[in-house]
Amino acid sequence: MKKPTLTLISAAIVLASSSALAAPDWSKVPKRDIQVFHAGVTPIEWVMKKSDHSGRTGINKGESCVGCHEEKNGLNFDMKRLASKELEPVGAPKTMNFPVTVQAAYDKENLYMRLTFKAPADAAADAPREDKAPKHQVKAAIMLVGSKVPMASQIGCWATCHADVRSMPGADKDKKKYVSNANLAGDVYTDYFQWKSGEGGKGMVQVDGHVAEARVNKDGKALVKAEGENKGGVWTVTFTRKLTGGDGDIALAEGKSVPFGVAIHTDKTVYRFHHVSLGYTLGLGADGDIKAAKQ
Numbered sequence: 129m130k131k132p133t134l135t136l137i138s139a140a141i142v143l144a145s146s147s148a149l150a151a152p153d154w155s156k157v158p159k160r161d162i163q164v165f166h167a168g169v170t171p172i173e174w175v176m177k178k179s180d181h182s183g184r185t186g187i188n189k190g191e192s193c194v195g196c197h198e199e200k201n202g203l204n205f206d207m208k209r210l211a212s213k214e215l216e217p218v219g220a221p222k223t224m225n226f227p228v229t230v231q232a233a234y235d236k237e238n239l240y241m242r243l244t245f246k247a248p249a250d251a252a253a254d255a256p257r258e259d260k261a262p263k264h265q266v267k268a269a270i271m272l273v274g275s276k277v278p279m280a281s282q283i284g285c286w287a288t289c290h291a292d293v294r295s296m297p298g299a300d301k302d303k304k305k306y307v308s309n310a311n312l313a314g315d316v317y318t319d320y321f322q323w324k325s326g327e328g329g330k331g332m333v334q335v336d337g338h339v340a341e342a343r344v345n346k347d348g349k350a351l352v353k354a355e356g357e358n359k360g361g362v363w364t365v366t367f368t369r370k371l372t373g374g375d376g377d378i379a380l381a382e383g384k385s386v387p388f389g390v391a392i393h394t395d396k397t398v399y400r401f402h403h404v405s406l407g408y409t410l411g412l413g414a415d416g417d418i419k420a421a422k423q
């Protein structure tokens with residue numbers, strides 16, 4: 129009898145290890161609803177200016193956006209004000225906020241995140257839209273905030289949201305979002321991955337980027353895959369991301385928590401015409417608003 133060849137043995141090992149790292153059984157992973165909302169023109173400069181936002185005093189004392197604005201999984205914003213000309217000069221969507229169900233799990237190699245939501249199709253007619261092929265009806269992104277970004281766990285994605293970036297009133301139309309005093313080696317940046325729906329058989333698109341001095345929508349090495357589907361108006365988007373990648377990929381590990389936020393573009397809108405979450409924390413075997421289930 130011939131001994132099994134080395135190739136066969138290693139093939140068996142590869143099979144065994146890939147099944148050990150299979151995507152989780154999502155029906156068993158706890159769910160947490162978070163609200164995403166149309167934030168209008170409320171960049172970090174607005175948030176930190178006392179005459180615009182009285183919450184600044186609390187932020188300086190260490191309070192988080194979620195601490196003041198989330199109540200029983202809903203948001204206490206004055207949506208009429210957010211939709212008014214004061215904070216949204218271009219035009220607000222009819223649906224100002226909607227819930228996104230977030231689930232997370234991890235194993236030795238990967239983080240798995242799943243977002244489930246009903247995407248409204250009523251963005252303001254005057255909001256800028258994607259007009260190039262492939263057209264993306266829906267885009268869903270998760271941003272992780274570097275541990276050395278000032279107030280990272282308090283402000284979430286607002287670390288990248290500035291008054292002078294494109295689509296803000298009067299801003300340079302080419303200026304991309306950025307983190308102040310960014311430093312990729314020093315963990316002063318944000319990391320993000322995104323899934324875009326594809327129309328007309330043009331397929332889906334995934335992006336693995338980061339935001340430092342400017343947004344870079346490539347070069348990430350951590351995202352393994354982003355998948356999405358639309359079933360009767362309910363979108364389910366699943367990300368598989370390696371715990372560690374290269375430059376611009378925030379290193380995750382068991383025992384750590386990371387601040388994150390969610391952004392959903394619906395109705396083919398682009399730029400700031402998205403619905404965003406406040407900043408939450410994701411714990412991997414550690415404390416967090418969302419605790420990733422260990423596989």
Ligand code: HEC
Nearest residue numbers: 170175180181182183186187191192193196205206283286
């Ligand atoms: C200490 C509590 C507190 C914190 C922390 C806080 N806010 Fe506020 N925020 C308020 C209050 C109070 C208002 C109501 C208007 C005002 O007084 O400025 C407000 C208003 C707003 C509004 C306008 C809509 C409205 O209801 O008037 C936005 C948008 C907003 N906050 C975003 C944020 C973001 C983003 C953060 C975190 C970066 C944050 N807030 C942190 C207290 C807070």
